[in-house]
Amino acid sequence: MAYDHKIYRALPGEHNLTDYTEACEELRFESVERQFSWHSTGRLNIAYEAVDRNVMEKNMGDSIALYFSDGAKDIRYTFAQIKDLSDKFAAVLRKCGIKKGDRVGVFLPRSPELYISFIGIFKTGAVAVPLFEAFMEEAVKDRLGDSGAVAVITVTELLERIPREALPGLKHLFVVNESPDHPNVIHWWPEVEKSDALPIEWVDREDPMFILYASGADGRAKGLVHVHGAMVGYLITGQWVHDLKKDDVYWCTADPGWITGIVYGFLTPWIMGVPVVVRGGRFNAGDWCATLADYGVSVWYSAPTAFRMIMSGGEELLKKYDLGRLRHILSVGEPLTEEVLEWSLANLNQPIYDTWWMSETGMNMICNYRCLDIKLGSIGRPFPGIGAAVVDDQGSILPPGQIGNLAIRAGWPAMARDVWNDHEKYEEYFKIKPWFISGDAAYMDKDGWFYFQGRLDGVINTAGERVGPFEVEAKLEEHPAVDRAGVVGKPDQLRGEIVKAYIALREGVIWSRELHDQLRNTVKTGLAAHAAPREIEVVAAIPLTREGKVDRRVLKEWVLGLNTGQPK
Ligand code: WTA
Numbered sequence: 084m085a086y087d088h089k090i091y092r093a094l095p096g097e098h099n100l101t102d103y104t105e106a107c108e109e110l111r112f113e114s115v116e117r118q119f120s121w122h123s124t125g126r127l128n129i130a131y132e133a134v135d136r137n138v139m140e141k142n143m144g145d146s147i148a149l150y151f152s153d154g155a156k157d158i159r160y161t162f163a164q165i166k167d168l169s170d171k172f173a174a175v176l177r178k179c180g181i182k183k184g185d186r187v188g189v190f191l192p193r194s195p196e197l198y199i200s201f202i203g204i205f206k207t208g209a210v211a212v213p214l215f216e217a218f219m220e221e222a223v224k225d226r227l228g229d230s231g232a233v234a235v236i237t238v239t240e241l242l243e244r245i246p247r248e249a250l251p252g253l254k255h256l257f258v259v260n261e262s263p264d265h266p267n268v269i270h271w272w273p274e275v276e277k278s279d280a281l282p283i284e285w286v287d288r289e290d291p292m293f294i295l296y297a298s299g300a301d302g303r304a305k306g307l308v309h310v311h312g313a314m315v316g317y318l319i320t321g322q323w324v325h326d327l328k329k330d331d332v333y334w335c336t337a338d339p340g341w342i343t344g345i346v347y348g349f350l351t352p353w354i355m356g357v358p359v360v361v362r363g364g365r366f367n368a369g370d371w372c373a374t375l376a377d378y379g380v381s382v383w384y385s386a387p388t389a390f391r392m393i394m395s396g397g398e399e400l401l402k403k404y405d406l407g408r409l410r411h412i413l414s415v416g417e418p419l420t421e422e423v424l425e426w427s428l429a430n431l432n433q434p435i436y437d438t439w440w441m442s443e444t445g446m447n448m449i450c451n452y453r454c455l456d457i458k459l460g461s462i463g464r465p466f467p468g469i470g471a472a473v474v475d476d477q478g479s480i481l482p483p484g485q486i487g488n489l490a491i492r493a494g495w496p497a498m499a500r501d502v503w504n505d506h507e508k509y510e511e512y513f514k515i516k517p518w519f520i521s522g523d524a525a526y527m528d529k530d531g532w533f534y535f536q537g538r539l540d541g542v543i544n545t546a547g548e549r550v551g552p553f554e555v556e557a558k559l560e561e562h563p564a565v566d567r568a569g570v571v572g573k574p575d576q577l578r579g580e581i582v583k584a585y586i587a588l589r590e591g592v593i594w595s596r597e598l599h600d601q602l603r604n605t606v607k608t609g610l611a612a613h614a615a616p617r618e619i620e621v622v623a624a625i626p627l628t629r630e631g632k633v634d635r636r637v638l639k640e641w642v643l644g645l646n647t648g649q650p651k
Pocket of ligand 1 (some may be wrong): 297341342343414415416417418419437438439440441442443462521522523535537538544547548549
């Protein structure tokens with residue numbers, strides 16, 4: 084393995100983290116706990132730390148917590164307003180009988196109500212179940228059904244994707260927009276406005292806060308259980324990785340249907356009293372640049388596909404906007420390529436700091452820091468207090484330069500605590516003791532920098548979004564024309580990977596453009612648009628393993644054009 088990675092030297096300056104080596108030696112997560120009010124009061128709830136505390140202890144009631152715009156409307160909420168509305172929404176939930184431990188779905192497009200709802204749910208001690216707004220009926224049913232949600236908060240446009248008859252446990256449907264034609268729903272705003280506030284419900288640090296469904300290589304998405312105590316990891320990574328300071332304006336572009344949009348989209352910055360920018364609506368390069376400029380965004384957390392889409396707008400696009408306040412840019416979700424890093428250096432006068440983590444890890448794990456050199460192609464070094472290594476299939480640490488399983492020594496504050504309804508699945512992550520096995524391949528160089536080398540398990544990463552091949556295969560196989568399907572990620576310049584499907588047709592079926600469109604649509608309307616295969620290829624048979632499962636290794640070789648000896 085070559086070690087001559089291009090190096091971008093560390094920047095001098097007043098960073099929150101100035102000495103990485105010392106931090107690694109000295110950080111104890113227990114000492115971070117002192118920064119929370121529960122450390123002295125014994126009363127714990129993330130909603131208190133993220134919102135109420137800013138109002139009640141830090142005198143920040145009038146400070147902006149949320150800048151929201153979607154092109155049509157432009158609204159700001161102070162911490163006091165978020166506190167008031169979330170207090171009231173929590174009381175509405177309680178009036179409906181929702182109590183500590185109950186699961187409540189959040190199926191909303193990015194909007195102020197989404198953030199207020201999350202905080203309100205946490206205040207009751209209930210457990211939020213985030214649902215990405217692009218999910219279609221099947222994905223929504225699976226997640227609400229598996230979590231046993233008793234309520235869901237949504238908008239009228241998404242109501243038809245919630246199959247109430249198939250979800251007998253789902254008792255309450257809240258809609259946040261006006262909806263005179265839907266008698267069986269509770270109207271969020273009128274209820275909140277007439278409600279009184281009730282005291283917050285204190286919880287245990289190990290009590291669940293949200294259940295996030297993440298796609299795996301086999302079976303349905305897994306409900307990763309995250310707990311209130313994770314806030315310890317949020318705060319310290321917000322300080323040292325995101326380098327957040329009191330006067331920052333922070334924009335994490337991820338949707339709260341995904342882990343990044345929850346942990347860094349609002350919880351982490353709010354715990355630190357930092358305002359967040361939320362941009363609703365669809366991606367548009369010009370709108371995003373305008374958002375950076377209009378709100379004076381100083382710290383920006385996004386993904387390579389988004390950077391590439393802005394890059395494709397050309398140098399002229401950026402020149403139209405004053406991005407003078409932008410001082411720290413971070414990336415996550417997919418490999419940060421040289422072209423993107425060089426673009427940022429040339430056009431934004433600063434590097435981009437890559438961060439690696441997963442829904443399962445709950446917080447940034449391997450990162451680049453302002454006080455360390457960036458090595459091109461490296462995801463960086465383990466966060467202080469995190470024991471990362473590259474191990475073989477028996478758990479032995481491999482020497483520098485050798486590719487193996489990217490593993491983390493089990494036990495850190497934000498680690499998912501369980502897989503809802505499937506503890507066995509959870510234990511699979513930890514079967515090579517003492518490691519959490521990520522499913523990613525990586526190597527480490529002799530200086531301790533890590534290099535991501537792709538997924539080992541067939542999970543597809545398209546534009547930073549995680550797609551489980553099994554779910555797409557199952558959907559395609561529901562179509563009467565398809566005998567068997569095999570789905571794999573195909574490298575793509577813009578999106579990192581695209582979803583590619585190989586299909587074996589049933590006897591007598593004739594392949595046509597219409598059938599191609601129908602199949603794409605089956606996935607699009609059944610699961611989610613981002614999971615729909617961008618390429619479909621008909622083959623004589625899908626390669627299977629001895630156990631009769633799709634042989635992902637052969638699919639990968641096919642898609643990469645390698646010679647497998649296995650005919651298509
Ligand atoms: C991938 C997103 C390359 C990886 C926070 C991981 C990355 C999966 C990076 C988790 C990175 C995450 N470079 N690949 N910096 N960060 N990944 O659960 O394969 O949606 O396992 O969490 O994204 O995706 P998830």
